[in-house]
Structure formats: C-alpha cells, structure tokens
Amino acid sequence: MTTLINLDEFGELFTTFEHSAWRLETRRGYASDRKDETYREFIETGTVAWDPEDEWCRNMRAQTSAGKRVGRVRIVDDPPTTGQLYLLDNAKRNAATGEDMRNLWRADAERLQLPREDFWIFDSRFIALLHFDEADTLLNVELITDPAAVMRYAQVRDAALHHSVPYKEFAALAAAKEE
Structure with missing residues (x-):
C-alpha cells in the first residue's frame, strides 16, 4: 500500500521513528541546498561553518543519544x-x-544496480520515497508499507552499506583523485 504525505508529515517521521532511519541519496544536487545561505558560503570558500544547534542537529543528537540508528549513503559522481x-x-x-x-561512487552504484530514487527506510517497516521535479525540488513523499516492497528497499540498503565508504575516508579518496 502507498500513501502520499505532505512535507510536514514527512518531517514528523524524524521524531517518531522507533529504532532506525536510513537514506539513499542519489541526486546530483538538491534545490533546497542551492537556496540555503550555507551553499553560497560553500561556493565562495569551499567549506561551511555549520550550525551544530540547528533543528535537524538537535533532533538527530536526541535520536542517536536514545540509541536509535540514523545513517545514509550518498551516491557521488566522478x-x-x-x-x-x-x-x-x-x-x-x-x-x-x-x-x-557514507558515500559510494555512482559507477559502483550502477554496477550494483541500485535504484536512482531517493528514499528513507524507517524502522525496516516502511519507505518514504522522495519525489523530485527536474529542478531537484522535493515535491512530495510516498509512504510504502507493502512488506515485499519494504524488503526490496532493505536489500538496497544492505548492498549500499556493504559497498560504501565512511565519509572521511571517501573525502580523502575524492581529494586524492583531484590531485
């Protein structure tokens, strides 16, 4: 079964999940990032002075401090x-x-036949499939609760995690490729 939810309902999932939240990020960029002041800062300086007390950070610290697991794999072009x-x-x-x-090169993701869609999997029970337009703007979120579909996304998560690299190690690899 699938249901479309609005972005406020989607946001609530990050405070109500019980034990795990995991994301696959496949896009080459996001409109929401490009609209943020931190994006302009990054373009100008190559780095950002991130606010560790913003709403997302406070909530994620609360969730992980409560023993919940949160993670993601980002697909990156070369x-x-x-x-x-x-x-x-x-x-x-x-x-x-x-x-x-964690990160994974796009060529490896394609070799593994990972999907090209962004999604979150919550508590290994349901999927929040993110729908974007051609300008990378998040339009809506589709909740998928069919157990067989959730299992397919869980298999994607497992493959992506197995083949991905922790972000610090990946950043060093990416920097070495630029030299």
Missing part, C-alpha cells in the same frame, strides 16, 4: 558535482550528531 561536494562537507555536521555518513 568528478563530484558542486552539490555533492557541498554535501560531502555537510557530512561532518551530520556525523557529529551520530549519523553514520
């Missing part, structure tokens, strides 16, 4: 896009909250 480099810099902020931040 060479990385500006949006992907921005997110690689952002990974240090996410990791500081207790998130397990």
Whole structure:
C-alpha cells in the first residue's frame, strides 16, 4: 500500500521513528541546498561553518543519544558535482550528531544496480520515497508499507552499506583523485 504525505508529515517521521532511519541519496544536487545561505558560503570558500544547534542537529543528537540508528549513503559522481561536494562537507555536521555518513561512487552504484530514487527506510517497516521535479525540488513523499516492497528497499540498503565508504575516508579518496 502507498500513501502520499505532505512535507510536514514527512518531517514528523524524524521524531517518531522507533529504532532506525536510513537514506539513499542519489541526486546530483538538491534545490533546497542551492537556496540555503550555507551553499553560497560553500561556493565562495569551499567549506561551511555549520550550525551544530540547528533543528535537524538537535533532533538527530536526541535520536542517536536514545540509541536509535540514523545513517545514509550518498551516491557521488566522478568528478563530484558542486552539490555533492557541498554535501560531502555537510557530512561532518551530520556525523557529529551520530549519523553514520557514507558515500559510494555512482559507477559502483550502477554496477550494483541500485535504484536512482531517493528514499528513507524507517524502522525496516516502511519507505518514504522522495519525489523530485527536474529542478531537484522535493515535491512530495510516498509512504510504502507493502512488506515485499519494504524488503526490496532493505536489500538496497544492505548492498549500499556493504559497498560504501565512511565519509572521511571517501573525502580523502575524492581529494586524492583531484590531485
């Protein structure tokens, strides 16, 4: 079964999940990032002074401090896009909250036949499939609760985690490729 939810309902999932939240990020960039002041800061300086006390960070610290697992794998092009480099810099902020931040080269994701869609899997019970337009704007979120579909996404999660690299190690690999 699938249901569309609005973005406020989607946001609530990050406070109500019971034990785990995990995301696959596949896009080359996100409109929401490009609208943020931190994106302009990154373009100008190559790094960002992230706010560790913003709403996302406070909530993620609370969730991970309660023993819940949060993580994601970001698919990255070779060479990385500006949006992907921005997110690689952002990974240090996410990791500081207790998130397990990992990356995977796009060529490896394609070899593994990972989907090209972004999704969150919550508590291994339901999927929040993110729908974007061509300008990378998040339009809506589709909740998927069918057990067989959830299992397929869980298999994607397992493959992505197995083949991905922790963000610090990945950042070093990406920097070495640029030299």
